[in-house]
Amino acid sequence: MLKEERHQTILTHVELHNRVLLTDIAEILDVSIDTVRRDVKELDQESKLRKVHGGAISLGFTTNSARNNNIYALAQKTVIAEKAASLLKNGGVIFIDGGTTCLELVRIIPSDIQLTCFTLSLPVAMELNSKPNVEVIFIGGKIAKEAQMSIGASATDSLSEIKVDYSFIGTGYVDPAFGLTEFDWDIVQVKKAIIKASKKTVLLCISEKLNSQHRYKTCDIKAIDTMITELDSNADQLKLFRNYDVHLI
Amino acid sequence: MLKEERHQTILTHVELHNRVLLTDIAEILDVSIDTVRRDVKELDQESKLRKVHGGAISLGFTTNSARNNNIYALAQKTVIAEKAASLLKNGGVIFIDGGTTCLELVRIIPSDIQLTCFTLSLPVAMELNSKPNVEVIFIGGKIAKEAQMSIGASATDSLSEIKVDYSFIGTGYVDPAFGLTEFDWDIVQVKKAIIKASKKTVLLCISEKLNSQHRYKTCDIKAIDTMITELDSNADQLKLFRNYDVHLI
DNA sequence: ACAAATCATGCTGTTTTTTGCAATAATATT
DNA sequence: AATATTATTGCAAAAAACAGCATGATTTGT
Numbered sequence: 284m285l286k287e288e289r290h291q292t293i294l295t296h297v298e299l300h301n302r303v304l305l306t307d308i309a310e311i312l313d314v315s316i317d318t319v320r321r322d323v324k325e326l327d328q329e330s331k332l333r334k335v336h337g338g339a340i341s342l343g344f345t346t347n348s349a350r351n352n353n354i355y356a357l358a359q360k361t362v363i364a365e366k367a368a369s370l371l372k373n374g375g376v377i378f379i380d381g382g383t384t385c386l387e388l389v390r391i392i393p394s395d396i397q398l399t400c401f402t403l404s405l406p407v408a409m410e411l412n413s414k415p416n417v418e419v420i421f422i423g424g425k426i427a428k429e430a431q432m433s434i435g436a437s438a439t440d441s442l443s444e445i446k447v448d449y450s451f452i453g454t455g456y457v458d459p460a461f462g463l464t465e466f467d468w469d470i471v472q473v474k475k476a477i478i479k480a481s482k483k484t485v486l487l488c489i490s491e492k493l494n495s496q497h498r499y500k501t502c503d504i505k506a507i508d509t510m511i512t513e514l515d516s517n518a519d520q521l522k523l524f525r526n527y528d529v530h531l532i
Numbered sequence: 533m534l535k536e537e538r539h540q541t542i543l544t545h546v547e548l549h550n551r552v553l554l555t556d557i558a559e560i561l562d563v564s565i566d567t568v569r570r571d572v573k574e575l576d577q578e579s580k581l582r583k584v585h586g587g588a589i590s591l592g593f594t595t596n597s598a599r600n601n602n603i604y605a606l607a608q609k610t611v612i613a614e615k616a617a618s619l620l621k622n623g624g625v626i627f628i629d630g631g632t633t634c635l636e637l638v639r640i641i642p643s644d645i646q647l648t649c650f651t652l653s654l655p656v657a658m659e660l661n662s663k664p665n666v667e668v669i670f671i672g673g674k675i676a677k678e679a680q681m682s683i684g685a686s687a688t689d690s691l692s693e694i695k696v697d698y699s700f701i702g703t704g705y706v707d708p709a710f711g712l713t714e715f716d717w718d719i720v721q722v723k724k725a726i727i728k729a730s731k732k733t734v735l736l737c738i739s740e741k742l743n744s745q746h747r748y749k750t751c752d753i754k755a756i757d758t759m760i761t762e763l764d765s766n767a768d769q770l771k772l773f774r775n776y777d778v779h780l781i
Numbered sequence: 782a783c784a785a786a787t788c789a790t791g792c793t794g795t796t797t798t799t800t801g802c803a804a805t806a807a808t809a810t811t
Numbered sequence: 812a813a814t815a816t817t818a819t820t821g822c823a824a825a826a827a828a829c830a831g832c833a834t835g836a837t838t839t840g841t
Contacts, residue, residue, distance in 0.1 A: 286789075302534055302536070302537055304534070305827080306826095306827095314790080314791090315790070315791050315792080316791095316827085317790075317791060317792080317828095317829095318789080318790060318791075320827090320828075320829090321789085321790085333536075335534055335535065335536045336534070336535060336798065336799075336826095336827070336828080337534055337535075337798095337799090337826075337827065337828095338534050340534065340536050340537075344536070344540065356547065356548075382550070383550075405654060405657055405658050405661065405670070406658075408654050408675060409654050409655070409658065409680070411675075412654065412675055412677060412680055415677075418674065418675075419674070419675040419677075420672070420673065420674050420675065420686075421654070421670065421672045421673065421675055421682055422672045423669070423670045423671045423672025423673070423682065423687075423690060424669065424670065424672070425667065425668070425669050426657060426660075426661055426668040426669065426670055428661060428664075428668075429550070429551055429584070429589050430550075431658070431661055433670060433672065437669075437690075438672075441672060441686075455549050455550070456549070466549065466551060466552075466553070467551075489548075491548055492548065492549075535799080554817080555816095555817095563800080563801090564800070564801050564802085565801095565817090566800070566801060566802080567799085567800060567801075569817090569818075569819095570799090570800085585808065585809075585816090585817065585818085586808095586809090586816075586817060586818095
């Protein structure tokens, strides 16, 4: 077997599976592991792939996921934010949750729309505050370091005293059967309070989070009035959610 | 499974859910917790995420310190901030006001000092939140657009329920005879409430503001326990303040 | 065509990396 | 303060990488 043939086979394999083990290639090509190692070394030097301990990975793999995936996610979140923004009505009184998706929504709020916004999230409050026609009311409390938002009894108490038209919330995990779940108990408590403080609740959620779950439960799917993903409203992935009387956008 | 693959999975998870537990990752990837710990350590060193006790959190969220670098009279304010910082005691419960001078104080708070900080100011809260050993409690309320801080009855009510060791406040104007004054009535109300909620009040004030006044009065000089300027404590400009039983630094 | 040189390949022993485990220290939580 | 959880460290086994060498094939120069 010629060297070039092997190189081609290796590359095809890497492109196809994103990664490959040296031992596997050695078996496939029926050559010694040393030869494979040398082949991969050359291909790495030619920048055709990236050699790692024990194997090789496609070039697109690392770039794609780390940064590109982030941009990709941002694109999805922007789509969600735009759909959500279409629900905003002039003069409305709403609640906006923390999280990157909600932050994206805040960013694209048109500056001419007049709103009263409650929030628990410091970044969301900062961003809202830059909108000239938005009145911002921050629900105070102990600030959760990572989430950068108020938690605790003080926050839930304050929430118990308000009733907004719409709340736009995010979630860590969502599953048709298990509903909305979170990693953090404190967060769940405030999210429950948010839902209670809202006439209607809108969930913003990228499709990647669909069908995932964690320890603590916020609510069932049926507690949500509208669920917004970046997907088309009749996408297959949303099939299971149609049983739960939730409006899909 | 290649290390790179694990890294990729970890990153995706962190980006998606903002935070993950090492134990969860270990289960997902079916490797030992030690391996996950080492992986996360590497990713942290590569600045792909931030390792925290028990897990990892996404960067994108924590590193959005929108630094406003063009602060007026930054040099003087830094001097003031350093003097003020020397008053901080480990385990103290304090209040920090809004304004650029107070923000400078927050920036130079040593990361090893353990504090409980109340504040009304969004930027101050954000900055405080980046200090690992500071517990931040935000006093909520309607956010004043310009000042980026809570005002109104809700804020003053909340303040009436606390008593801190020290409060560090700024002021718009100060005069030996007229005391502390402000341009804005709402701000005066909360400042009064802050002073009432403090055992001791420390005023941070650049010398430029000395001997100036405005419409609404916050308090007399004698309500202030300590006044910090960038000047030497026996400077001529402070002469008139010595009659008011205030500690000058 | 023949010898010399070059290259590719696999083998061997050694070094490095990775991984899991156990004991101990540090840190949260109650 | 006591307990549980998480980190750190050292260690050992396994896997992988590496360097050097021998063999055989291919190319090159004469």
